[in-house]
Amino acid sequence: QNTLASAAKDLTKVKKDLQDAIKAKTDAENTIANQKAQIESLNDNLDKATKTRVLNEIANNPWYYLREIVRIPTAGEKRRFELSRATLAICWSILNNLSSFVVLPRQCYKTYTICAMYSWLFYFGARNTEFMMFSYSDAILQGNLSRIKEIRETLPKYLNLYDPRTDKDNAREMKFVTDEFYNHIRIKAPSKSPEEAAKAGRGFSCAVCW
Numbered sequence: 447q448n449t450l451a452s453a454a455k456d457l458t459k460v461k462k463d464l465q466d467a468i469k470a471k472t473d474a475e476n477t478i479a480n481q482k483a484q485i486e487s488l489n490d491n492l493d494k495a496t497k498t499r500v501l502n503e504i505a506n507n508p509w510y511y512l513r514e515i516v517r518i519p520t521a522g523e524k525r526r527f528e529l530s531r532a533t534l535a536i537c538w539s540i541l542n543n544l545s546s547f548v549v550l551p552r553q554c555y556k557t558y559t560i561c562a563m564y565s566w567l568f569y570f571g572a573r574n575t576e577f578m579m580f581s582y583s584d585a586i587l588q589g590n591l592s593r594i595k596e597i598r599e600t601l602p603k604y605l606n607l608y609d610p611r612t613d614k615d616n617a618r619e620m621k622f623v624t625d626e627f628y629n630h631i632r633i634k635a636p637s638k639s640p641e642e643a644a645k646a647g648r649g650f651s652c653a654v655c656w
Contacts, residue, residue: 487514490602497604504605505570508541508563516562517600518555524600533559540567540654560656561593567654568594568622568629569607577631578652587633588617590656594631595620 486492487500504511517524527533532550539546540563550556564577581587595615598606607622614621620631632650637643 488602490604492604501570501605504566508537508566508571511566511570512537512562515601515605516565516597518558518562519596519600527559527562528555530554532556536560537563557590558593558597561590562597564631564654564656565594565597568620568631569598569627572629572654573626574628575630575654576650576652577629577654577656578650579631579633579656580646581633582636584633584635587635591617591620591631591633 486496492500504515512527512529516527518527532548533555536546536548536556536559538544540560548556567575568577579587579590581590598608607624608615609624612623618633622629632652634646637646
């Protein structure tokens with residue numbers, strides 16, 4: 447009886463070890479599949495049909511764009527977009543056209559979150575839209591415009607829609623022109639007086655302001 451009990455105990459342990467091994471294998475395969483799907487969406491060698499599906503998904507799903515496509519250029523690497531309660535709130539406010547103020551500690555991706563959302567709106571999500579950026583510092587304005595371009599340049603070639611033949615791309619504005627799109631980002635330098643500041647942006651009919 448002791449021998450049978452010991453054998454049954456050993457069999458139970460073997461069964462559990464086998465179940466754990468199968469689960470670990472399944473988890474590993476799922477991880478590899480997820481990584482492969484992520485890598486493939488950034489692969490310029492995809493066939494035309496797959497590229498079209500990716501483009502359609504990006505155009506209709508900004509969360510897919512943020513999760514799978516966007517890379518944040520940092521020193522020595524390109525980091526994936528980090529979704530936190532704060533960055534989620536920023537994205538949600540922009541997508542729902544809500545005026546908002548964001549207060550976060552430094553280096554929490556406030557600026558890059560907005561730039562990532564603007565890159566999606568500018569090239570994929572908005573049509574015939576005027577964007578305008580304001581700040582107390584012209585250097586900050588040019589820096590923010592540059593960050594949008596940096597995010598664009600991290601995209602694979604088939605998702606980088608910038609065309610120097612038709613688009614404007616300089617230190618003070620960006621313009622994206624196709625048969626379906628006519629989007630324009632301008633930066634507005636600081637004014638010399640409160641009176642001039644009150645007039646800033648008038649006449650441009652901008653739909654998106656930062």
